[in-house]
Amino acid sequence: MKMKSLVIAGVSALALSAVAAVPASAKTFKFAFQGDAQSLDPHSLNETFTLGMLGNVYEPLIDYDKDMKKIPGLATKWEAVSPTKWKFTLRQGVKFHNGNAFTADDVIFTWERMGSEGSDQKARAGLISKMTKVDDFTLMIETPVPNPTVLNEMTNMFIMDKEWAVKNNATKSSSPKDAGRDGSYATTHENGTGPFIVESRQPDVKTVFVRYKDHWNKNIATNVDRVEFTPIKQAATRVAALLSGQIDLVYPVPVQDWKRLNSAPGVKALAGPEARTIFLGMDQMRDELLHSSVKGKNPFKDIRVRKAFAHAIDLNAIKKAIMRGAATPSGLMWAPQIQGFNAASNTPYKYDPAMSKKLLADAGYGDGFTVTMDCPNNRYVNDEKICQAVAGMMAKVGVKIDLLAQPKSKYFAKVLAQGGYNTSFYLLGWTPGSMDVYNVFNSLIACQNKEKKAGAFNLGGYCNSRITELTAIVASETDVAKRQAAIDESAKILQDEVGYLPLHQQPLSWGVRDGVNVAQRADNVLDYRDVVMP
Amino acid sequence: MVMLTVALIAFAMFQFVGDPIANMVGQDTSLAEREQLKEDLGLNGSIFTQFGHFVKNAVQGEFGRSYRLRKPVRELIAERFPATLELSLLSAFLALLVGIPMGVFTALRRDSWLAQGFMTLSLIGISLPTFLIGIFLILFFGVMLQWLPTFGRGDVVDLGWWTTGFLTISGWKSLIMPAITLAIFQMTLIVRLIRAEMLEVLRSDYIKFARARGLRERSISFSHALKNTLVPVITIIGLQIGSLIAFAIITESVFQWPGMGLLFIQAIEEVDIPIMSAYLLLIAFVFVLINLVVDVLYYAIDPRLRMD
Numbered sequence: 001m002k003m004k005s006l007v008i009a010g011v012s013a014l015a016l017s018a019v020a021a022v023p024a025s026a027k028t029f030k031f032a033f034q035g036d037a038q039s040l041d042p043h044s045l046n047e048t049f050t051l052g053m054l055g056n057v058y059e060p061l062i063d064y065d066k067d068m069k070k071i072p073g074l075a076t077k078w079e080a081v082s083p084t085k086w087k088f089t090l091r092q093g094v095k096f097h098n099g100n101a102f103t104a105d106d107v108i109f110t111w112e113r114m115g116s117e118g119s120d121q122k123a124r125a126g127l128i129s130k131m132t133k134v135d136d137f138t139l140m141i142e143t144p145v146p147n148p149t150v151l152n153e154m155t156n157m158f159i160m161d162k163e164w165a166v167k168n169n170a171t172k173s174s175s176p177k178d179a180g181r182d183g184s185y186a187t188t189h190e191n192g193t194g195p196f197i198v199e200s201r202q203p204d205v206k207t208v209f210v211r212y213k214d215h216w217n218k219n220i221a222t223n224v225d226r227v228e229f230t231p232i233k234q235a236a237t238r239v240a241a242l243l244s245g246q247i248d249l250v251y252p253v254p255v256q257d258w259k260r261l262n263s264a265p266g267v268k269a270l271a272g273p274e275a276r277t278i279f280l281g282m283d284q285m286r287d288e289l290l291h292s293s294v295k296g297k298n299p300f301k302d303i304r305v306r307k308a309f310a311h312a313i314d315l316n317a318i319k320k321a322i323m324r325g326a327a328t329p330s331g332l333m334w335a336p337q338i339q340g341f342n343a344a345s346n347t348p349y350k351y352d353p354a355m356s357k358k359l360l361a362d363a364g365y366g367d368g369f370t371v372t373m374d375c376p377n378n379r380y381v382n383d384e385k386i387c388q389a390v391a392g393m394m395a396k397v398g399v400k401i402d403l404l405a406q407p408k409s410k411y412f413a414k415v416l417a418q419g420g421y422n423t424s425f426y427l428l429g430w431t432p433g434s435m436d437v438y439n440v441f442n443s444l445i446a447c448q449n450k451e452k453k454a455g456a457f458n459l460g461g462y463c464n465s466r467i468t469e470l471t472a473i474v475a476s477e478t479d480v481a482k483r484q485a486a487i488d489e490s491a492k493i494l495q496d497e498v499g500y501l502p503l504h505q506q507p508l509s510w511g512v513r514d515g516v517n518v519a520q521r522a523d524n525v526l527d528y529r530d531v532v533m534p
Numbered sequence: 535m536v537m538l539t540v541a542l543i544a545f546a547m548f549q550f551v552g553d554p555i556a557n558m559v560g561q562d563t564s565l566a567e568r569e570q571l572k573e574d575l576g577l578n579g580s581i582f583t584q585f586g587h588f589v590k591n592a593v594q595g596e597f598g599r600s601y602r603l604r605k606p607v608r609e610l611i612a613e614r615f616p617a618t619l620e621l622s623l624l625s626a627f628l629a630l631l632v633g634i635p636m637g638v639f640t641a642l643r644r645d646s647w648l649a650q651g652f653m654t655l656s657l658i659g660i661s662l663p664t665f666l667i668g669i670f671l672i673l674f675f676g677v678m679l680q681w682l683p684t685f686g687r688g689d690v691v692d693l694g695w696w697t698t699g700f701l702t703i704s705g706w707k708s709l710i711m712p713a714i715t716l717a718i719f720q721m722t723l724i725v726r727l728i729r730a731e732m733l734e735v736l737r738s739d740y741i742k743f744a745r746a747r748g749l750r751e752r753s754i755s756f757s758h759a760l761k762n763t764l765v766p767v768i769t770i771i772g773l774q775i776g777s778l779i780a781f782a783i784i785t786e787s788v789f790q791w792p793g794m795g796l797l798f799i800q801a802i803e804e805v806d807i808p809i810m811s812a813y814l815l816l817i818a819f820v821f822v823l824i825n826l827v828v829d830v831l832y833y834a835i836d837p838r839l840r841m842d
Binding site for chain 2: 035036038039044045046047120122123124174187188202203204205206230231232233234236237240241243244245246378407408409410411412413416417418419430433439443450453456457
């Protein structure tokens with residue numbers, strides 16, 4: 001009897017799935033990424049993939065197009081009333097997925113929710129000091145100080161429906177701290193205004209999106225009705241899924257697989273520059289390095305040693321041999337896509353091992369020395385291989401590198417603030433979430449200052465008082481030319497002092513089926529709005 | 535006791551897996567907030583405080599919430615358990631179905647070329663690492679021939695308390711390659727084990743007597759010899775089923791099979807301690823259970839044990 005009912009359940013489920021199958025004309029787009037979004041709550045985690053995926057479901061007031069230019073989202077226009085005050089005009093007739101109308105109240109609610117305990121968007125919420133509703137579709141937004149980057153930051157403020165959140169007891173952002181208590185409803189449910197609705201989701205297994213028919217924008221490029229997303233962890237399995245025709249797009253693809261994809265029929269590798277800069281940092285704050293053969297002093301405090309390192313690393317060799325020609329060697333800590341980039345300042349250090357040797361000898365390290373290098377092995381494109389190459393190049397000028405390559409969890413636990421910046425020499429990558437250079441200044445270049453929340457990722461403690469002054473200008477100067485002058489001056493100081501050793505911008509590496517058109521955004525976000533199927 | 539020890543060892547190891555906080559917040563999150571989060575999650579307490587807390591909750595069936603997926607661990611494991619169990623049972627079945635006859639055959643016809651061939655194959659099977667077999671299968675049947683799906687579970691039918699891939703065609707198709715990958719090692723082990731035991735038994739006196747009584751060769755081999763080889767074989771097979779469940783990790787990650795092994799390996803990468811501890815405890819439980827079943831099975835097979 002039990003067996004029979006099982007069979008009946010199975011058969012009826014089969015029949016159901018047949019009925020539910022989408023009509024033949026509907027286009028389904030299937031893609032795979034190496035991990036999954038951690039939550040459906042757009043305020044609970046500030047991470048690229050999670051926010052990128054939710055950007056198809058939720059929308060900000062100001063959005064990015066495929067070239068990372070700011071375009072109207074849920075706001076139709078915005079203007080500065082004063083250096084610290086903006087007037088936003090909101091889009092009318094927008095409906096959330098549950099049919100509720102979008103108004104200024106939802107924006108104010110979202111801002112409050114982003115600042116709530118447990119939110120990982122508190123830093124962004126803190127950029128705004130006040131929101132005032134003028135009427136349902138007009139909003140005044142004030143910043144505590146003049147802030148030229150607030151518009152960029154707003155591209156990650158995903159608007160949530162107030163009424164829905166109140167009804168479902170999700171007015172505060174969910175957070176990992178909720179453990180044990182009832183999690184926030186918004187972690188597993190969504191109600192945005194975006195062009196896609198989450199139809200079903202099993203974390204780590206599969207998430208299905210369907211097109212939202214009542215979306216306000218009828219001019220989106222995509223012709224896709226249904227998106228199926230599967231996380232596939234192993235790179236080889238991911239590539240095989242593309243090659244076998246089960247998936248339309250996979251990312252990331254190991255750069256060493258490009259040749260294979262391009263020689264296989266029906267698929268191709270899609271490469272583009274990512275806005276992520278990979279660089280090396282050196283401990284310049286301690287009087288003695290934690291992990292080195294040099295005792296009693298810190299060689300990295302000597303500018304000649306830092307210069308020797310800079311000139312010993314052959315960026316073009318790394319590009320050619322490790323990145324398959326797809327990296328962009330860099331002299332700056334920020335990429336061309338970042339607001340504030342100036343090509344004139346972007347000169348990588350010249351490769352000159354002879355000069356390196358001379359500099360080391362001048363500094364009293366003619367016989368070289370040993371230093372440990374910390375490196376992640378599963379975070380950036382070919383991260384460990386880059387470190388190995390650097391170790392090889394440094395060996396040529398007499399510096400012995402002990403390479404400590406670890407998985408990112410262990411690596412970050414060691415080198416970040418919570419591990420006490422326990423590193424002497426390290427490799428790190430950085431994309432400013434705001435796509436503006438100020439984020440790089442404040443996180444990486446500014447002197448470490450806990451009270452001011454500055455330099456939190458300045459692991460080597462580089463510090464220059466003139467740059468501190470200039471950072472304040474970059475933070476608040478709304479005159480573009482004056483601001484650029486401050487950025488350029490800082491770039492020059494940083495380069496002259498060899499505060500960091502920028503390596504390159506790593507490539508975006510996707511694999512896509514022929515005929516499928518996608519826009520490869522520089523922040524590695526896949527926007528379904530730009531997916532066009534054959 | 536076993537489970538308590540496993541839990542303690544696991545907790546001692548968690549001190550070396552890295553920092554969960556870096557994976558739980560974005561790069562713009564301030565240091566103070568990170569510290570606060572660490573405090574709230576109880577990660578600042580000593581290992582014994584954390585362990586005591588864990589055991590207290592585990593006894594009540596509460597394993598906390600995944601840091602990464604933010605769902606109760608119990609729910610996550612319940613979602614993933616059917617996938618792993620279906621895969622392990624099918625490959626155990628495959629291994630027995632193919633392994634036992636092959637083992638018997640290679641023992642009886644030691645010198646035939648077919649038996650030699652089987653033995654060579656089993657040597658290859660036992661020495662090739664699982665992930666390599668999986669990748670070869672994917673390359674051949676998935677990419678070159680495009681017969682079988684290369685990842686996932688296909689369409690599953692949700693029965694409310696269980697999700698099964700046995701009821702759909704795509705579910706079966708998806709099962710074939712992972713099941714074979716997982717079965718090959720077990721199968722070769724069974725072949726070699728049965729062969730060795732059979733050869734031993736066939737040399738013993740009661741087989742000679744049976745032959746002398748003029749019994750048919752087939753009945754000697756199967757009802758006398760095979761039955762007597764089964765006792766040690768069952769012990770091993772029982773433990774092997776346990777390890778099929780526990781070590782499906784590699785197969786699952788090669789095929790992106792949404793089972794517990796995949797959940798576990800992702801948990802390790804992201805330092806998701808609640809999932810790791812619950813998983814290890816569950817595996818310990820499975821082994822305890824299997825040992826019990828094996829002991830009971832001895833009684834069923836070996837009448838001598840039933841005497842007293």
